[in-house]
Amino acid sequence: MTNIRDIARMANVSVTTVSRVINEHPYVSEEKREAVLRAMERADYQVNMTAVHLSQGKSQLIGVVVPFANHPYFGLLIEGIAKKAVESNYHFVLIQTNYNKEREQEALDMLRHKQIDGLIICSRISGLDTITKYRQYGKIVICENAKGNRTIDSVYIDHYQSFLSALKYLYEKGYRNIGYSIGRETGSNSYFRQQAYRDFLKQKDLPYQESFVFTENYNLEDGQKVVNLIQQLFHKPDALLVTSDVVAAGIITACNHTNLRVPEDLAIIGFDNQPIAKMMGITTFEIPLVTMGEKLFQQVIRTTSTAHQQFHVTLIERNTV
Amino acid sequence: MTNIRDIARMANVSVTTVSRVINEHPYVSEEKREAVLRAMERADYQVNMTAVHLSQGKSQLIGVVVPFANHPYFGLLIEGIAKKAVESNYHFVLIQTNYNKEREQEALDMLRHKQIDGLIICSRISGLDTITKYRQYGKIVICENAKGNRTIDSVYIDHYQSFLSALKYLYEKGYRNIGYSIGRETGSNSYFRQQAYRDFLKQKDLPYQESFVFTENYNLEDGQKVVNLIQQLFHKPDALLVTSDVVAAGIITACNHTNLRVPEDLAIIGFDNQPIAKMMGITTFEIPLVTMGEKLFQQVIRTTSTAHQQFHVTLIERNTV
DNA sequence: CTGTTAGCGCCTTCAC
DNA sequence: GTGAAGGCGCTAACAG
Numbered sequence: 053m054t055n056i057r058d059i060a061r062m063a064n065v066s067v068t069t070v071s072r073v074i075n076e077h078p079y080v081s082e083e084k085r086e087a088v089l090r091a092m093e094r095a096d097y098q099v100n101m102t103a104v105h106l107s108q109g110k111s112q113l114i115g116v117v118v119p120f121a122n123h124p125y126f127g128l129l130i131e132g133i134a135k136k137a138v139e140s141n142y143h144f145v146l147i148q149t150n151y152n153k154e155r156e157q158e159a160l161d162m163l164r165h166k167q168i169d170g171l172i173i174c175s176r177i178s179g180l181d182t183i184t185k186y187r188q189y190g191k192i193v194i195c196e197n198a199k200g201n202r203t204i205d206s207v208y209i210d211h212y213q214s215f216l217s218a219l220k221y222l223y224e225k226g227y228r229n230i231g232y233s234i235g236r237e238t239g240s241n242s243y244f245r246q247q248a249y250r251d252f253l254k255q256k257d258l259p260y261q262e263s264f265v266f267t268e269n270y271n272l273e274d275g276q277k278v279v280n281l282i283q284q285l286f287h288k289p290d291a292l293l294v295t296s297d298v299v300a301a302g303i304i305t306a307c308n309h310t311n312l313r314v315p316e317d318l319a320i321i322g323f324d325n326q327p328i329a330k331m332m333g334i335t336t337f338e339i340p341l342v343t344m345g346e347k348l349f350q351q352v353i354r355t356t357s358t359a360h361q362q363f364h365v366t367l368i369e370r371n372t373v
Numbered sequence: 374m375t376n377i378r379d380i381a382r383m384a385n386v387s388v389t390t391v392s393r394v395i396n397e398h399p400y401v402s403e404e405k406r407e408a409v410l411r412a413m414e415r416a417d418y419q420v421n422m423t424a425v426h427l428s429q430g431k432s433q434l435i436g437v438v439v440p441f442a443n444h445p446y447f448g449l450l451i452e453g454i455a456k457k458a459v460e461s462n463y464h465f466v467l468i469q470t471n472y473n474k475e476r477e478q479e480a481l482d483m484l485r486h487k488q489i490d491g492l493i494i495c496s497r498i499s500g501l502d503t504i505t506k507y508r509q510y511g512k513i514v515i516c517e518n519a520k521g522n523r524t525i526d527s528v529y530i531d532h533y534q535s536f537l538s539a540l541k542y543l544y545e546k547g548y549r550n551i552g553y554s555i556g557r558e559t560g561s562n563s564y565f566r567q568q569a570y571r572d573f574l575k576q577k578d579l580p581y582q583e584s585f586v587f588t589e590n591y592n593l594e595d596g597q598k599v600v601n602l603i604q605q606l607f608h609k610p611d612a613l614l615v616t617s618d619v620v621a622a623g624i625i626t627a628c629n630h631t632n633l634r635v636p637e638d639l640a641i642i643g644f645d646n647q648p649i650a651k652m653m654g655i656t657t658f659e660i661p662l663v664t665m666g667e668k669l670f671q672q673v674i675r676t677t678s679t680a681h682q683q684f685h686v687t688l689i690e691r692n693t694v
Numbered sequence: 695c696t697g698t699t700a701g702c703g704c705c706t707t708c709a710c
Numbered sequence: 711g712t713g714a715a716g717g718c719g720c721t722a723a724c725a726g
Contacts, residue, residue, distance in 0.1 A: 053719090055718085055719050055720080056719060056720060056721095057719080057720095060697095065696080065697085066696065066697040066698075067697085067698095067719095067720080067721090068696070068697060068698080068722080069695090069696065069697075070720095071720065071721060071722085072695095072696090076720090078695095079695050079696080080695075080696085081695065081718045084695085084696085087724090098485045098487075098722080099486055099717085099719085100427075100486065100487050100488055100717085100720075101483075101486040101488045101720095102423060102426050102427045102432060102487050102488065102719080102720095102721080103427050103702090103718070103719035103720045103721090104425050104720055104721080105423050105702095105720095106421075106423045106427050106702050106703070106704090106718090106719080106720075106721095107647060107701085107702050107719080107720045107722090108702085108720090108721075109702070111423060111465065121442070121448060121451050121452065121455065122445060122448030122451065122452050123448075124443060127442060127443030127444075127448065128443060130442050130443065130467075130469075131442065131443050131469075133713085134467070134469045136443065138476070138479075143466045143468070143483070143488075144466060144467065145434065145464045145465060145466045145467070146451075146455070146465065146466070146467045147464070148451075148452075148455045155459070158459075162422075164419045164420060164422055165419055165421065165422040166419075166421045166423050167422045167423065167464075189419070211647070213571075227381070264437070270646045271648060272649055272652050273648050273652065276652075301652075302652060305652050305653065306560070327592060327593045327594050328593055331593050331594065331596075331597075331622075331623060331626050332626065349701090354485060355722050374703090376702085376704080377703065377705095378704095380704080386712080386713085387712065387714075388703095388704080388705090388713085388714095389705085389706080389712070389713055389714085390711085390712065390713075391704095392704065392705060393702090393711095393712090395707090395721095399711095400712080401708050401711075401712085402711065402712090404711085405711085420703085420704080421702085421703050421704075422703070423702085423703080423704095424704045424718090425701090425703080425704060425705080426704095426706090426718095427703080427704075427705095427718050427719070427720090428703080428704045428706090428717080428718055429704090429705075429718085468718050482698035487719095497705045535705085576698060607716040685717070
């Protein structure tokens with residue numbers, strides 16, 4: 053492995069000069085530059101980026117934490133992140149946690165061990181206080197409402213308002229037995245949605261039915277699970293807010309195998325506006341995930357003060373309400 | 374930023390000793406070890422992995438090249454890679470190429486610049502000869518049949534045989550106007566499939582119809598495209614091999630919006646056995662993508678000689694044939 | 695314009 | 711057990 057010193061020797065110049073031509077810095081005479089270039093060519097010289105990074109104290113690498121890489125929601129966020137990373141000459145290491153604290157800790161450790169310059173957490177399992185401790189080692193941005201936080205950046209959807217408007221929409225369409233399906237029961241996004249749900253019911257003087265809340269639904273297959281549960285209910289919901297179009301698609305498909313008609317017996321509103329929603333004509337709230345991913349990246353490399361950026365959802369009316 | 378030398382000073386020992394306790398090497402007296410530990414605690418010492426990596430000449434990082442991260446096929450490969458990477462204390466940087474040569478080149482460059490120790494190419498656009506040149510900088514494993522290659526490792530499906538058995542299956546079911554849908558027209562996987570298709574037709578004395586081959590289909594939405602094309606055909610295929618369950622799902626959904634009945638008017642066989650195939654009852658060939666991902670990773674960190682590992686597909690009979 | 699030199703932070707051989 | 715010293719490969723301030 054030939055290094056910068058070897059090249060210097062071969063070209064009869066100093067390492068500084070070599071470094072200068074590598075980095076295209078000015079103040080190098082044309083002849084020396086060519087001598088260096090020739091030497092590099094001859095020796096098939098390759099810069100060692102690890103050394104560059106050590107010397108510069110940064111890695112041009114950021115960490116991206118997702119619970120599941122193979123899920124369209126996170127896939128779209130990653131899409132946006134990747135897009136902007138390329139433009140800024142960054143790369144990213146993907147850390148799939150499966151909502152396992154140890155995996156998440158690993159990402160945090162990479163930050164303090166200077167393997168990565170910053171960290172994007174698309175969904176977390178650790179407490180915000182734990183994460184905040186690592187802020188001193190590098191920029192951290194999370195994908196949830198952290199408006200109050202003065203150290204952690206955030207890019208988010210106001211899920212309280214989104215849920216509220218979805219509920220109102222269904223209410224106006226005449227539905228009175230509205231339930232919802234989410235992924236994790238914990239997590240701040242779920243918290244805000246639950247809050248909206250309860251506030252809405254109170255406001256409309258509707259009863260809270262525990263059996264109308266379906267949790268741990270992430271994928272297509274989980275739709276079947278939801279429908280099975282509904283089938284067992286004596287008092288069934290007549291509309292469902294589903295925090296993922298793929299789950300919504302799963303529910304609709306499962307319904308088609310039963311006597312439940314959509315939307316006559318069960319109205320469905322999805323979230324994200326994934327391709328599958330368009331394909332199946334699912335009424336949904338579009339979330340600008342790719343754009344959010346782009347912002348997540350831009351924020352993580354920005355050195356300025358903490359920022360919080362809110363995004364909005366857009367109702368896409370189709371045939372499931 | 375406090376470093377190993379500071380700790381040594383604080384604990385009144387040499388850097389060697391500090392290094393020893395950090396890496397849990399033997400030959401350190403209990404009292405010195407504790408002194409070091411205390412100093413590290415007091416100063417909130419954090420190892421700088423970049424320095425470790427420079428010193429050791431490796432990064433514990435591998436590169437993973439995919440055309441699209443947000444696609445279930447690659448999502449499952451990544452799933453498998455991630456699983457094994459964790460176990461081996463490796464991380465990976467994800468490089469999404471969109472089948473853009475420059476992006477792919479970037480990954481190759483990371484390898485020769487020692488930013489990554491090895492490279493997994495899930496699907497490529499560059500020529501194999503180009504890639505081979507980079508083998509000298511680190512291990513490379515690709516996800517396609519490269520049995521002959523003596524430097525590049527591979528993990529693959531015999532797409533020739535898979536396609537052939539799928540065609541035979543359809544033939545035995547009585548279909549005589551079989552077409553197929555693939556992603557890229559180029560690429561070795563496509564080549565083998567095309568070969569199988571042509572050989573099969575010849576063997577059965579069936580005519581080759583250019584209009585029965587549908588290319589550039591990757592996603593759900595592309596299914597609609599295929600159906601639109603079929604609708605315009607006077608002589609329509611009565612069965613389709615579709616190299617992705619999501620595309621198959623898209624085709625079926627699009628058919629439901631037309632007068633085409635599946636499988637009466639058009640039989641469909643998918644590939645991968647994705648969740649959506651199960652959900653929609655699509656007959657498909659299961660590809661062990663997660664397992665293949667695991668193998669891809671194991672091969673990339675293995676220092677032994679070049680290996681080529683073949684995997685097999687399994688027919689899953691459901692309702693679309 | 696160019697070269698010397700001191701880092702960046704850690705590992706590891708070798709001698710005591 | 712322990713430490714001094716050289717090395718990993720590159721950058722950048724400083725002196726000329």
